[in-house]
Amino acid sequence: MTRPPPLAGVRVLDTSEGIGAPFCAKLLGDLGADVVKVERPGTGDETREMGPFPDDAADGPTRHEASASFFFLNTSKRSVVLAAETTRWREQLAALVQRFDVVVAGETAESLDARGIGYDALRRWNPEVVLTTISGFGSFGPHSAYESSHLVSCAVGGWTHLCGLPDAEPLQVGGALSETLAGAFAAAATQLAVLGRMRHGRGDHVDVSVQQAVLAGAQIPTMLYEYRGIVPERYSSVGAGAGACCMLPTADGTIGINALTGRQWRMLCDFFGRRDIADDERYRGVSWVNADERVDEIRAAFREALGDRTAEALFHQAQAWRVPFGLVPDMAGMFALPPHRHRGFIVPLDHPVAGTVEVPGIPFRATGTEPRPYRPPLLGEHTEQVLSSLAEAPPSQSGETPDGDSPLPLDGVRVLDLSMFFAGPVCAQIAADAGAEVIKVESVQRIDGWRGSAASHAGTDLPGWESSPYFNWVNRNKRGITLNLKDARGVSIIKRMVRDADILIENYTPRVMANFGLDYDTLREINPRLVMISLSGFGADSPWRDYVAFGMSTEQMAGFTHLTGYPDGEPLFTGTTGGDLFAGVMGANALFAALNHRDRTGEGQHIDFGQVEACSLYVGDAMTGWSLAGVDPGRVGNGHHHYPLQGVYPCRDNRWIAITCKTADHCAALAELIGDAAVAEGAAGCRDAIAAWTAPRDHVALMADLQAAGIPAGAVMNGPDLLADTHLAARGGLLVQDRPGLGPRRYPAQPYRFRRAAPPPNERAPLLGEHSSEILREYAGLTDDDIAELVIDDVVGTVPIAAR
Structure with missing residues (x-):
């Protein structure tokens, strides 16, 4: 007998586009919620045009149905198309909200209010509704209206400061990890709000900041500065642990060497037959915080010890020693990992346009429930079905709930x-x-x-x-x-x-x-x-x-x-x-x-x-790009596969600014600021002109100037910057706790607010x-x-x- 999914009975209205918010709704759908995606007529969600596409659909009339990005981010959803921003649209949206438990929106509360569909409006239609909003800087605070991107979020959350090599520009983290991480936080917070509603009878507005999600993911800059006054440099070739942490080429690929405890360090040296390194006082305490020439010496010694062994052989041999080596697969290699296949994590989905496409599925097995993703919808595939059901499904009968604080969602657990x-x-x-x-x-x-x-x-x-x-x-x-x-x-x-x-x-x-x-x-x-x-x-x-x-x-x-x-x-x-x-x-x-x-x-x-x-x-869109279209996005530095211009540029005092031009209008606005018409074309050759303009400027002040011109931009923030950030302070993004013997210290808060x-x-x-x-x-x-x-x-x- 088929077991039910855990979120059976929960109904979610997904009004979002892009990556972070659709990923939130996708997770809820994969866990069993009934998710209905509201799309625009004609083009639908913007990711329908992002690709990558299979060769036979790249330029055809069904192109928008075979985008790998859309495919992954919108599994387990139904699609309805509503005529945009008309009286009829508002009536239909109200009827849907009355019958759904959750609304997911990829914009700020202020933006929703301006459209007449903010939280207060939704509560009038459904007093117990849960609204989840996800945006780059959150719905309140001095930067709430700022434009963002994955690159900008990595910069303002502290990740870019850590990522990259010390003799090159700092990097965004690969993929769209800032957005998918925010989406996962949002899904968890949404579930908490639903649990709170079940327990206490009241809905809520969950507001999620991508910047704060990155701050949580890249907690090292704030932690090290708050505790030790250290501003770490970029050592992405070494990692965030002991000097033994590195990735080295082998006969058949790359092997990840990771020794994070003293015991693992000694075992690693023994594994390579180099106990002399473990016993050498010069190598004690080597870490990314004080990395120096000793790190290069250690890496050289281990590179020599690899010999002609393959990454696969080294991985299994080291694991037998209880040393956490890691394989470093590309997208094709991830589909071939034995645990993924053995546990059914890779799921084939049959699609009427894209054919059979393998996607990453549910990362757990459970004894009482059986969540499983199903294919994404065609544009408007379920419009008639969903709208005709409105007459059959009665709206919520609950009355207006009073203002004031509700108990916390897990109070009593x-x-x-x-x-x-x-x-x-x-x-x-x-x-x-x-x-x-x-x-x-x-x-x-x-x-x-x-x-x-x-x-x-x-x-x-x-x-x-x-x-x-x-x-x-x-x-x-x-x-x-x-x-x-x-x-x-x-x-x-x-x-x-x-x-x-x-x-x-x-x-x-x-x-x-x-x-x-x-x-x-x-x-x-x-x-x-x-x-x-x-x-x-x-x-x-x-x-x-x-x-x-x-x-x-x-x-x-x-x-x-x-x-x-x-x-x-x-x-x-x-x-x-x-x-x-x-x-x-x-x-x-x-x-x-x-x-x-x-x-x-x-x-x-x-x-x-x-x-x-x-x-x-979290990188399922890249995996799906490989399975659906045979495209591995690889490493793009600070670039982007779809935006005309994006990069990280030098500023005064060896600081940096991240700039994203998503559209021609962004490029034109940047060209006007710089006074260089070539920038308006978004050409790769304009990097030097942009860098010459940014170089004498303060990175934080420049962020404000660019945002005032409507250009997504973010200062590459380090620990002191984050601890002094007025926007984070306004959002309660840093919690102060007083520990005996330490005094008050600041720590990242959760990236969502109820x-x-x-x-x-x-x-x-x-x-x-x-x-x-x-x-x-x-x-x-x-x-x-x-x-x-x-x-x-x-x-x-x-x-x-x-x-x-």
């Missing part, structure tokens, strides 16, 4: 967070910020690896495990407990806590939870309503199930690095541990969909989640084992004597054993 490092904790952080009670579980035998991030310590008298900015950021709004899960008493306590839990999050390799005796089948016997998500690198039923994956190996395997780099240059890191956060946000989408299903049916479930699959979904929900909590991350006693009393029923015995036996504690 209890989460056990057994995850470490980044992907799982990000998933738990999103739940915590939405009001869930999250209990972070560590042990004195094995603390969260982010606590030991030596390059991050603040230089205070605090022990290192309490002063890592990354741990402190991603674990806010959680309470902390330590439990040794290799001790039967620790396992017994977790089982008692599971009785009253709604969610359990873990990101071990698949064998670990079973070894603890905490596999899902065991926990389901204790609590059938439990939703458990396991975020492993490759999935529990993958042929690579026991392989290790970290953020940088994930971005290699998921195509991020293949798409990032200078034209005709080598693949480069994005400059952050981006793969982790991307996986965590997608994990939150899977988790909230399962919670929606649980709230409606009472049925818990286990989500077997693959992080590499999840990250591959208009009607109560303000999110803002509690600092827990000290190691800080809340163990109160949690053990409250949820496990232990006495003070019981707890004292556990402390003596190191089942519970506050100081890591390794630090004693």
